[in-house]
Amino acid sequence: MPVQCSSCGERRAMLKRPKTGHSLCKECFFWAFEEEVHQTIVAAQLFKPGETVGIGASGGKDSTVLAHVMKVLNERYNYGLKLILISVDEGITGYRDDSLETVKRNQQQYDLPLKIVSYEELYGWTMDAIVKQVGLKNNCTFCGVFRRQALDRGALMLKVDKICTGHNADDVAETVLMNVLRGDIARLRRCTAISTASEGEGVVPRCKPLKYAYEKEIVLYAYFKKLDYFSTECIYSPNAYRGYARTFLKDLESVRPSTIMDIIHSGENLSVREGVKMPVQGTCSRCGYISSQALCKSCVLLEGLNRGLPKLGIGKHHRLHDKILTKQPLTEAEERKLRKSVDF
Amino acid sequence: MCQVDEDYNGQLDRDEVLSFSKKCVKCKEATAVLVIRAGDMFCSGCFKEYFVHKFRAMLGKNRIIFPGERVLLAVSGGPSSCSMLNQVQEGLSQNAHKKLRFIPGIVYIDEGGALGLSVEERQRTVDELQSMFKATGFPYHILPLEEVFDLPSSVLEESSPSSEQPDITYKAAVDHFIQTNRNCYLSPEKQADLTGLNIQESHTHSLQQIFGSIKTLTAKEDLLQTLRQHLLVHTARSKGYSKLMLGDNCTRLAVKLLASISLGRGAQLAIDTGFSDLRYGDIITVRPMRDYSAKEVSFYNHMYNVPSVFIPTLDTKTTDKASVLRLTESFVTKLQAHFPSTVSTIYRTSEKLQTIQPSPSSSTAHNWDKCLLCMCALDTNVVEKASAFQATLISELLSQRRASRPVDTASPTLRPEFQGPESTAAGGVGCERAACGGGCCSSVKAPESTELKSLLCYSCQLTIKDMSSADLLPQYILSEAQRRKRRSQMREEIREFLLDEDY
Amino acid sequence: MESPLPLQSLRVGGAELLFDGVKEHQVTLPSQSEPWDMKQLLVWIQRNLLKERPELFVQGDSVRPGILVLINDADWELMGELEYQLQDQDNVVFISTLHGG
Numbered sequence A: 001m002p003v004q005c006s007s008c009g010e011r012r013a014m015l016k017r018p019k020t021g022h023s024l025c026k027e028c029f030f031w032a033f034e035e036e037v038h039q040t041i042v043a044a045q046l047f048k049p050g051e052t053v054g055i056g057a058s059g060g061k062d063s064t065v066l067a068h069v070m071k072v073l074n075e076r077y078n079y080g081l082k083l084i085l086i087s088v089d090e091g092i093t094g095y096r097d098d099s100l101e102t103v104k105r106n107q108q109q110y111d112l113p114l115k116i117v118s119y120e121e122l123y124g125w126t127m128d129a130i131v132k133q134v135g136l137k138n139n140c141t142f143c144g145v146f147r148r149q150a151l152d153r154g155a156l157m158l159k160v161d162k163i164c165t166g167h168n169a170d171d172v173a174e175t176v177l178m179n180v181l182r183g184d185i186a187r188l189r190r191c192t193a194i195s196t197a198s199e200g201e202g203v204v205p206r207c208k209p210l211k212y213a214y215e216k217e218i219v220l221y222a223y224f225k226k227l228d229y230f231s232t233e234c235i236y237s238p239n240a241y242r243g244y245a246r247t248f249l250k251d252l253e254s255v256r257p258s259t260i261m262d263i264i265h266s267g268e269n270l271s272v273r274e275g276v277k278m279p280v281q282g283t284c285s286r287c288g289y290i291s292s293q294a295l296c297k298s299c300v301l302l303e304g305l306n307r308g309l310p311k312l313g314i315g316k317h318h319r320l321h322d323k324i325l326t327k328q329p330l331t332e333a334e335e336r337k338l339r340k341s342v343d344f
Numbered sequence B: 001m002c003q004v005d006e007d008y009n010g011q012l013d014r015d016e017v018l019s020f021s022k023k024c025v026k027c028k029e030a031t032a033v034l035v036i037r038a039g040d041m042f043c044s045g046c047f048k049e050y051f052v053h054k055f056r057a058m059l060g061k062n063r064i065i066f067p068g069e070r071v072l073l074a075v076s077g078g079p080s081s082c083s084m085l086n087q088v089q090e091g092l093s094q095n096a097h098k099k100l101r102f103i104p105g106i107v108y109i110d111e112g113g114a115l116g117l118s119v120e121e122r123q124r125t126v127d128e129l130q131s132m133f134k135a136t137g138f139p140y141h142i143l144p145l146e147e148v149f150d151l152p153s154s155v156l157e158e159s160s161p162s163s164e165q166p167d168i169t170y171k172a173a174v175d176h177f178i179q180t181n182r183n184c185y186l187s188p189e190k191q192a193d194l195t196g197l198n199i200q201e202s203h204t205h206s207l208q209q210i211f212g213s214i215k216t217l218t219a220k221e222d223l224l225q226t227l228r229q230h231l232l233v234h235t236a237r238s239k240g241y242s243k244l245m246l247g248d249n250c251t252r253l254a255v256k257l258l259a260s261i262s263l264g265r266g267a268q269l270a271i272d273t274g275f276s277d278l279r280y281g282d283i284i285t286v287r288p289m290r291d292y293s294a295k296e297v298s299f300y301n302h303m304y305n306v307p308s309v310f311i312p313t314l315d316t317k318t319t320d321k322a323s324v325l326r327l328t329e330s331f332v333t334k335l336q337a338h339f340p341s342t343v344s345t346i347y348r349t350s351e352k353l354q355t356i357q358p359s360p361s362s363s364t365a366h367n368w369d370k371c372l373l374c375m376c377a378l379d380t381n382v383v384e385k386a387s388a389f390q391a392t393l394i395s396e397l398l399s400q401r402r403a404s405r406p407v408d409t410a411s412p413t414l415r416p417e418f419q420g421p422e423s424t425a426a427g428g429v430g431c432e433r434a435a436c437g438g439g440c441c442s443s444v445k446a447p448e449s450t451e452l453k454s455l456l457c458y459s460c461q462l463t464i465k466d467m468s469s470a471d472l473l474p475q476y477i478l479s480e481a482q483r484r485k486r487r488s489q490m491r492e493e494i495r496e497f498l499l500d501e502d503y
Numbered sequence C: 001m002e003s004p005l006p007l008q009s010l011r012v013g014g015a016e017l018l019f020d021g022v023k024e025h026q027v028t029l030p031s032q033s034e035p036w037d038m039k040q041l042l043v044w045i046q047r048n049l050l051k052e053r054p055e056l057f058v059q060g061d062s063v064r065p066g067i068l069v070l071i072n073d074a075d076w077e078l079m080g081e082l083e084y085q086l087q088d089q090d091n092v093v094f095i096s097t098l099h100g101g
Helices: A026-043 A061-076 A095-110 A119-123 A127-134 A139-157 A169-182 A185-190 A215-224 A240-255 A259-269 A297-306 A318-325 A332-338 B044-062 B079-092 B119-136 B145-150 B170-180 B201-212 B217-238 B250-262 B266-273 B294-303 B324-338 B342-351 B364-369 B388-398 B447-453 B458-465 B475-497 C038-048
Strands: A052-056 A082-089 A114-118 A162-164 B034-036 B040-042 B070-074 B103-110 B140-144 B243-245 B284-286 C009-013 C067-071 C091-096
Touching: A026 A061, A026 A215, A026 B388, A052 A061, A052 A139, A061 A082, A061 A095, A061 A215, A082 A095, A082 A119, A082 A139, A095 A114, A114 A119, A114 A139, A119 A139, A127 A139, A127 A297, A139 A162, A139 A297, A169 A185, A169 A215, A169 A240, A169 A259, A169 B250, A169 B342, A240 A259, A240 B324, A259 B250, A259 B266, A259 B388, A259 B458, B034 B294, B040 B044, B044 B079, B044 B294, B070 B079, B070 B217, B079 B103, B079 B119, B079 B294, B103 B119, B103 B217, B119 B140, B140 B145, B140 B217, B145 B201, B145 B217, B201 B217, B217 B243, B217 B324, B217 B458, B250 B266, B250 B294, B250 B324, B250 B342, B266 B342, B294 C067, B294 C091, B324 B342, B447 B458, B447 B475
Parallel strands: A052 A082, A052 A162, A082 A114, B070 B103, B070 B243, B103 B140, B243 B284, C009 C091
Antiparallel strands: B034 B040, C067 C091
């Protein structure tokens, strides 16, 4: 029995909104989805007219939908922005090749300029090479750190004013849960921020226009709009601990669909007691990137790779950073610890 | 793109199987019989010492219960609250080391009415508990939850502490108490409050109607907790107690913290799970069991024969996904089994947070910025910048009849013209109410539910949303709601003439 | 072991709802060639004593997380958990720590 769309009341409802449970026709859903992103952008004052905005494009559903919606809204509401797609090539054979093809297709479909930055050109290491050195246990640490910087460096090269990424509501909620489980108060406070201000040299301000969009709705949007995206999991298995938080979130969503937003609301409204110790943000003495230690994570990891010490940067070796910075030789015991056998 | 965050080092390794050295870590002589936390093994004697000491230290460290104060112990019959009762007994006994010095009373609230239990079943449980309470020698009060229908609406207002509380320091109070050598024992005839449950059948029916009208178990649990809390506070107040002691243990609080986050109670986390809760003003709630894990409590109760009564609750024998709380409990317990520091890490988070309450004042004029049900500061201010709350309002609005969509003056960021796709519909059936923030056009909710929304915090709004009609709530809640609305209207009318913005 | 294995008692605390309301059970395990261990005991309990909702008591090979197991009044974590071999007249207690307190 066909149900009427609860918004226009005319057309047949084609889907049920995961976020609110309302039955909507395609057109009304598209419009509601896009309008919500627009309201988010306006309310949070994410952009200024005339800015150049880099869209972190991975070929996945989030960034594909983000690129599409940004283009639509930019035209519909005259944001006056210059949009560029920035894609990061981690050098993972098979996985990345396909997703990059998708991004290139996006470029043509949306008629947006595209810039690809690769780990190879930035750091001299592909993920494949890193895994060979480091193994499968900590490779995600490397990838995560490097990607963050890669996006910034690409953005700087293109003289981009802001970067926007496709982080969705599920991602933000999951991060809140993770931070509670890890007891990481500092991150808990920051993780619901919709945009980060410029925190130093070499760091471009970022924002998440899709912050309040449910992942399921992003998929629905892409599906009905027939947007093309690449949906395979990274072949190097992801962090197992985050998987627990993700499963919990998905289960919560099935009990009460609003929990995704409810968790974000909680994250936005909690306040930290005065006097709680927080790490101080400084800058890396080698590359100038933001860091709470003398050397930023990226530099430490790279140093480890280049010197054949795969465990440098995994775990806490802060005391050794000074030695590395001043290029002092490490003792044999220190080297042994850092070179410890890696498990695959 | 892979969303792995770079700084999580994946350090959390699963625990290894314990080696069987088996000697108590404390006395190093006797064989260990219990493992707590990640690898601390205790023998029976040392464990008892540790357990007993922790209770006294918790109260002593926090210095919030003054000597001679009347403290009401909320006992649910479960292991933690019974353990708490047992500790209080031990602590008050004459020869106790670091004797406790307050005057206790016990309260038990029978919730069988909400669960649909028969009167006989309820009476059986009460009888069992009554003999347990009698054995302690403390005065006890046994109340059916149905008594919420007799609550005055003043229970929802923050009361200022009675002027009896002098401005003396804790240490001075203790010294004074010892000097005057006050005795904490009570005469036995003051003990019994009720020999049987005094239940009004019509109230039971009303109670069942309320819970029957709630669609989700999550909302039922939340409302039950709210009503229970109101009744506890009122009992403490009316019987002359100034403190309320709850038996929540560490495991329970870690679960509560995570569940609260999932329910949108981020702003209220500290007050919901911390050691002390000052939201009621004159009655202060304390949680002295919060450092004990569920395992420690269960083990102690078993070893030292601390009686407890198994009483079914709303979510007994339900599946894992029946409610948010149930799911969270299952998740935390399972995760704890793999990563033994889970509970303590989550629990520690609560200690680093605070709950911002509106500044207290002697007048009750501030009640409109507190939630009607949970009495915490409202976290639903719709301001210019983006927030999850505002996003949910927008989503509701955009998913409904466009023709009757009002211009929401409360949130100026919403554009008055909703262009949308082509539509030939001239106007739809919709309600004319403006500035309702969405929700009123849905055919599911009766208009009454909307009227409470502005008086509730984010999370309590979600609970009421699951009720088919808020009119079923007890009178004390409804009349207080109406009173607040009238006052709010008055304020709106005379706003420009008020010199003090906060009044 | 040739002769059957009588346990002194098998008690369930907090989980008696699953065992027909009975808190204490006198159990004699049938004889078998290899010694009985906790793992097998759990299977036996599931088959012979659990009246309903097995998933609330057992999970996979072991007990559901949140259920404490004491063997002769000592934490089973100190006795090898599932690998512990049952002896004549052993006292086994299961306590559920889930909701309650």
